[in-house]
Amino acid sequence: MNSKHREDEWQDLAPSLAKMEKKNPYLVPDGYFESLQSRIEQKVNSAQAERSRSKIIPMWTKYAAAACLTIGMGITLYLNLNQQKPSVNWAEIPEQEIVSYLEIHLDDSDTQLLFDQLNTQQINIRIENINNQDLENYLNQQL
């Protein structure tokens, strides 16, 4: 876009603004820009010094945190190892509760595992005790 085009655009868009001379009306202290660079550099240097100082503290805190973590893990491990496992007397668990548990948690692979653990004779006995209707119901549900 050339400057003539730009002037026309301004003229159409904002005639009062277009008439105005574009100049900087602000007052700035004498020699401001000459000293600005050194003041910025001073600030950067002090920010850097501050940063280096603060870097020392994290090194201490890192080691302290690592030590705390190791001690904490050690205590937890020690307590866990020494904790007595709860003894379970399987005989006291009612049969119905075992059945309910197995109904909820048993899956196909468990069923296979149970079959593998049983000997053939036990299986025969069980199958003989199942009537045809129950067997049919089972097959209807599972297949």
Place this chain on the structure above:
Amino acid sequence: MMGIADSEILEKFSRESTRNEAFGLLIQKYQEKIYWLCRRMVIDHDDADDLVQEVFIKVWKNLDGFRADAQLYSWMYRIASNECLQFLKKQKQRNQTSLDDVNHHLADQYGSLDVLNGDQIQAKLYSAIATLPEKQKLIFQMKYFDEMKYEEISTILGTSVGGLKASFHLAVKKIEEHLKNND
């Protein structure tokens, strides 16, 4: 403004031995542009002075991670814009007033002409600019004073070109209205 290329500054900055020299060159090249952006936004010289120093400290801290394929000036302008917007937001919170009130306070500052060089017409223009919402004010300044392209402003402010055009036209209309009403 010095003629040194941004790529040369970045190259020098990447080397530890010439890092300080590069930063000096960067300040020399951009200090006035950044200062004027801040000054027009916050008006008060001392506030603008604080802001321009903050901007360069941030530039120093983050220049290492600057992507060489981006425009250095746009990146610095973005930092400066954010600093100015944050400053005005904090000023609003401190004074428990709305940004409109802050803008009108800034606009009133022109009435005394203390901050300006006594030019009544310019005072009127700057008073009108001060009443604009913050982002609109930034857009207007970048377009009117810095004569930046919409694409450049879009990169700096993260606003679509269409949105910028709409915002700029709105700002110009408001200023025009203000100038007519105060003739």
